Amino acid sequence: MNIIICGVGGNGVILTTRILAQAAINEGFNVRIGASHGLAIRGGTVVSYLRIGSDAKGVIMPQRSGDILLAFEPLEALRQMKLMKDNAKVLLNNEPYIGVDAHLGLSKYPEIEEIISRLSETQELVEIEASKLAIKAGSQVMTNVVMLGSLASSKELPIKRDTLLNTILDMVPPQTVESNKRAFEYGEQAFHEKQN
Amino acid sequence: MKVNKNLLRDAGERVLLTGNEAIARGIIEAGAGITTAFPGTPSTQILDNLGPLAHQLGFHAEHSVNEAVAFEVAAGAALAGVRSVMVTKMLGVNLISDPLLVIAITGVNAGLVVVTADDPGQHSSQNAEDTRYFGMLGKIPVLEPMDGQEAKDMTKYAFELSEELQLPVFVRITSRICHSYFDVTFGEITPPKREGHFEKDPKRYVMISTLSRARQPILTEKINRAAVINESNPWNKVILIDKGEITTKTNPFKTEFGIIASGLTYPYVEEVLEKTKISAKVLKLATTYPLPKQLLNDYFKGLEKVLIVEECEPVTEMQIRAFAQREGIEVIIHGKEDQTMPRIGELNPDLVGGGIEKLFKVKFSEELTKPYLEVEAMLTKRVPALCAGCPHRASYYSIKEALRKNKKGGVILGDRGCYNQGVHEPIAGIDTCICMGASIAMASGMYQSGVKEPILAVIGDGTFLHSGIPSLLNAVQHRSKITVIIFDNSITGMTGHQPNACTGRNLMGDPTPEVDLADIVNGLGIENVKVVESFHTELLQDTITRHLEDDGPKVIISRGECAILAGRERRITKEKVTRARVAVETCTGCKVCMKKLGCPAFGWSSSGENEHLVILPNCNGCALCVQVCPKLAISIPMEKQIPLKTKQVVAGR
Structure with missing residues (x-):
C-alpha cells in the first residue's frame, strides 16, 4: 500500500507519516518513508510517501501508484494528483493556505471550487473540516490527528483503529492525550457523517 | 538540548x-x-x-x-x-x-x-x-x-x-x-x-x-x-532477476542484460524489473571507488549490454567503461553518457523505468491521462518567504529604502543562509548568491572593477564567521569602498539553529564565550562599526545612507533575534504575542505592506465592502508592518510591541 501525506510547512506532515509508519510497524508490516525537506518551515510544500508491506521498496513512489492521499491543504492535494491511482481515496482538510505570493500575483492559487472539482474528477474525495474540528478539540495543532481519525474510519488502512489511536497517544505529550483522543474521535465522526 | x-x-x-x-x-x-x-x-x-x-x-x-x-x-x-x-x-x-x-x-x-x-x-x-x-x-x-x-x-x-x-x-x-x-x-x-x-x-x-x-x-x-x-565487501551483491522475480537458481537462468545500481537507486531497479517482468543480472554496487576488478570480470561474463544506474554524475559509468576497455570485455554500456538515463535531477522509479523502456519494448510508468495533465498545468510553485517576524525582512526593507532614497542604484551581493530567501519577490533584496562567504570578496571585486553604483554585501553571522572574515580583511587591505551589513541573529538559523561562536554555547551544551562580531570587525582594522537593531528601521536606513559615500569598507551589524527561536521562548515563558490589528475602515487595500514586506502573516479579504489586509495567526508581533503602512491602518499598542533593546548606534568600540 502507498500512502501520500502532503501539506505545507507547519502542518505536521512528517510527524503524521511517522505515526502511521509506527502503527504499521506495530501491526508487523515493513515500512519505508520517503521524505525530503529543504524549506519546509518557511511555508513551502511538504510531502512524504509511506510505503507499507510489499510496496515498501524504494523511498520514492512511481507516478499513479498511490492508494490513499492524506492532504492537509487543497492546492497541495492537487499537486500530488499525479501520484494517485484512479479512484484512490483522498481525504482533504479543506482549509486553504494562500501565501502572500499568491495575493501579490507571484503564484496562482486556483479557486477552491475548481480544486474540489478537479480532485473529484478522478479520485474518491472526502472533505473533512479538520482544522475547525481540531480547534474544537482544543488546538489547531491537532488537525493531523483529526485527519488520522477520518482515515481510520475509511477502512482503507491495513491498520486496526485501536493500534493507530494508541500509537498516536504514545507519541504525543502526556498532557495532551485527552484532547488528542477527542480530536481523533471528531475525525471519525466527521468521516461517518460524510458517508451518510 | x-x-x-x-x-x-x-x-x-x-x-x-x-x-x-x-x-x-x-x-x-x-x-x-x-x-x-x-x-x-x-x-x-x-x-x-x-x-x-x-x-x-x-x-x-x-x-x-x-x-x-x-x-x-x-x-x-x-x-x-x-x-x-x-x-x-x-x-x-x-x-x-x-x-x-x-x-x-x-x-x-x-x-x-x-x-x-x-x-x-x-x-x-x-x-x-x-x-x-x-x-x-x-x-x-x-x-x-x-x-x-x-x-x-x-x-x-x-x-x-x-x-x-x-x-x-x-x-x-x-x-x-x-x-x-x-x-x-x-x-x-x-x-x-x-x-x-x-x-x-x-x-x-x-x-x-x-x-x-x-x-x-x-x-x-x-x-x-x-x-x-x-572484492569481498559484503554489500556488493549480484542479484539474479528472472522475469521480474528474484531467483537463486543459476540454472536455467540466463540473460544477456545487466544492471549496475548504486545507492538508493537499487530498490527502484528491483521495482521496475518486477513490474516489467524483465530478466537481468543486477549488481548492487556499494564500493563505487575503487572498483573490485575480479568481481566485475565475473559479473560481465555472458552479458551483452549493461545499464548503469546512479545518482548525480556518471562516475561509476566512466570507470566501468574504462574497465571494460582495459579488460577487453565486449559489452554495450548504457547510462547517463548516452542519455539512456538523465544526467540532471534526482532519480526515481519512473526515470529508471524510462531508461528500461528505451532498451526494451516494455512499459513501466502509468500514463498521466488528460485530467492529470490538466492539473499539472494548473500548478505553480509556492514562493518561500522569510518567516513572520524575521529581523532579516526589516534589514532588507531598510537597505532597499535607503538605496531608493539615495537614487544612485546599488548592487547587493548576497550570501548563504536564511536571508537568501530575500531573493524572492517582493523583497528581491540580493543580486548574487554564490557560496559561503562570497559576498564580501565579490563586492570588493566589483568595486575594484569600477562599478559606480553603491556596492553592498549582506552576510549572516554564521557565514561571516565561516568565511567572511578573511574577505573583509582583504577589503581593508585594498581599501574597497563597500558597505557590509551583517545580519546578526547570533545563531546558524537556516539549518535549524546550530550554535556558533556568537551563541554562547557549543553543540554539547557547554557555555562558551559569546564572541561579539563588532570586536572581530574592529580587530580587522575597521574602527567605525555600527550596531543597529534590525527593527529600528529608521535608524538602520539612516546609518546605511550615511555610510554609502564613505571610502573604504564599512560594516553595519543589524541585530535581531530569530523569530522561530523567539516564538519557542515565548511558548516556554507563556508570554503572549500581541498580533498586529488592521483597522478595516482605514485600510484602503493599497497592498503597500505586501509589496514592501511580503510577510507570510498577511492574508487578504475581498469579501464585504472594501478589500483589506487580514493578519493571520502566525503573526509574531514584530510591528514592521505598523511602521510601513502609509495609512496608519495597522497597529499594535506601543506597550505591547516587542521592545527594541539596542536603540542607539554603537560607534567606534
Whole structure:
C-alpha cells in the first residue's frame, strides 16, 4: 500500500507519516518513508510517501501508484494528483493556505471550487473540516490527528483503529492525550457523517 | 538540548530512523571519539543528534566554524590515533579537499571517515556536484549505502576500512537517504576511546614537497589494496532477476542484460524489473571507488549490454567503461553518457523505468491521462518567504529604502543562509548568491572593477564567521569602498539553529564565550562599526545612507533575534504575542505592506465592502508592518510591541 501525506510547512506532515509508519510497524508490516525537506518551515510544500508491506521498496513512489492521499491543504492535494491511482481515496482538510505570493500575483492559487472539482474528477474525495474540528478539540495543532481519525474510519488502512489511536497517544505529550483522543474521535465522526 | 533516546536503544532492537539518525547510530556503534561537522542541509541532523549525547557517552562533538576546520579537527584526532568522523553536505567537500588530499598522503592512525551528502535534484543546494569525483581525485575509497540499515552498518565498517588502509574513507549518501525513514536493526555500541597520542614522524607528517613526493607510491599502493579489499565487501551483491522475480537458481537462468545500481537507486531497479517482468543480472554496487576488478570480470561474463544506474554524475559509468576497455570485455554500456538515463535531477522509479523502456519494448510508468495533465498545468510553485517576524525582512526593507532614497542604484551581493530567501519577490533584496562567504570578496571585486553604483554585501553571522572574515580583511587591505551589513541573529538559523561562536554555547551544551562580531570587525582594522537593531528601521536606513559615500569598507551589524527561536521562548515563558490589528475602515487595500514586506502573516479579504489586509495567526508581533503602512491602518499598542533593546548606534568600540 502507498500512502501520500502532503501539506505545507507547519502542518505536521512528517510527524503524521511517522505515526502511521509506527502503527504499521506495530501491526508487523515493513515500512519505508520517503521524505525530503529543504524549506519546509518557511511555508513551502511538504510531502512524504509511506510505503507499507510489499510496496515498501524504494523511498520514492512511481507516478499513479498511490492508494490513499492524506492532504492537509487543497492546492497541495492537487499537486500530488499525479501520484494517485484512479479512484484512490483522498481525504482533504479543506482549509486553504494562500501565501502572500499568491495575493501579490507571484503564484496562482486556483479557486477552491475548481480544486474540489478537479480532485473529484478522478479520485474518491472526502472533505473533512479538520482544522475547525481540531480547534474544537482544543488546538489547531491537532488537525493531523483529526485527519488520522477520518482515515481510520475509511477502512482503507491495513491498520486496526485501536493500534493507530494508541500509537498516536504514545507519541504525543502526556498532557495532551485527552484532547488528542477527542480530536481523533471528531475525525471519525466527521468521516461517518460524510458517508451518510 | 534534546536527547534522541532512540539512538541509545539496545542492540537487536528494530527502530524507525531517518538516514541521518542511522548514521549517527553507526558512528556511536563504531566508538568514534571525535565527531565534527559544519551545518548544511541535508546532513545537519547527524551532528545535531550526536551533540547532546557526547558527554553522556564520552565523545567530542562540534559544529565547527567551517568545514575545513571541522575536517582538520577530525584529522588531528586521526593522527593522534583516535577514531574520528567529519560530516558535510557535498559543497563542504570543496572546502575540505585541501587538507583531505594531503591527509590521504600522510595516512591516518585511527579510522577517519568523511560522511558526504550529495543533493541530486538540488532540494537545498546551489549546485548538484558529485563528491565521488573527490574520491578519485584524492585516492580515497567511497562507500555507498542503499538505505538506513546499510547507512548505519557501512558507516561503522568505514572506520574499520580506514584503519586497515590507514586512509580516510568516504561514506557517500544523498539527501533522500538523509531525510527518509527506514527500519534499522541496532548493533552493539563501542565505548569511544579518547586516549590520543601523537608519535612524531616528520617524514610522514611534514608534507613539504620532497617528503610528500616520497610518500606518493604508498598512497597508490593503498588505493590498489582497497580495490582488492572491495572484492569481498559484503554489500556488493549480484542479484539474479528472472522475469521480474528474484531467483537463486543459476540454472536455467540466463540473460544477456545487466544492471549496475548504486545507492538508493537499487530498490527502484528491483521495482521496475518486477513490474516489467524483465530478466537481468543486477549488481548492487556499494564500493563505487575503487572498483573490485575480479568481481566485475565475473559479473560481465555472458552479458551483452549493461545499464548503469546512479545518482548525480556518471562516475561509476566512466570507470566501468574504462574497465571494460582495459579488460577487453565486449559489452554495450548504457547510462547517463548516452542519455539512456538523465544526467540532471534526482532519480526515481519512473526515470529508471524510462531508461528500461528505451532498451526494451516494455512499459513501466502509468500514463498521466488528460485530467492529470490538466492539473499539472494548473500548478505553480509556492514562493518561500522569510518567516513572520524575521529581523532579516526589516534589514532588507531598510537597505532597499535607503538605496531608493539615495537614487544612485546599488548592487547587493548576497550570501548563504536564511536571508537568501530575500531573493524572492517582493523583497528581491540580493543580486548574487554564490557560496559561503562570497559576498564580501565579490563586492570588493566589483568595486575594484569600477562599478559606480553603491556596492553592498549582506552576510549572516554564521557565514561571516565561516568565511567572511578573511574577505573583509582583504577589503581593508585594498581599501574597497563597500558597505557590509551583517545580519546578526547570533545563531546558524537556516539549518535549524546550530550554535556558533556568537551563541554562547557549543553543540554539547557547554557555555562558551559569546564572541561579539563588532570586536572581530574592529580587530580587522575597521574602527567605525555600527550596531543597529534590525527593527529600528529608521535608524538602520539612516546609518546605511550615511555610510554609502564613505571610502573604504564599512560594516553595519543589524541585530535581531530569530523569530522561530523567539516564538519557542515565548511558548516556554507563556508570554503572549500581541498580533498586529488592521483597522478595516482605514485600510484602503493599497497592498503597500505586501509589496514592501511580503510577510507570510498577511492574508487578504475581498469579501464585504472594501478589500483589506487580514493578519493571520502566525503573526509574531514584530510591528514592521505598523511602521510601513502609509495609512496608519495597522497597529499594535506601543506597550505591547516587542521592545527594541539596542536603540542607539554603537560607534567606534
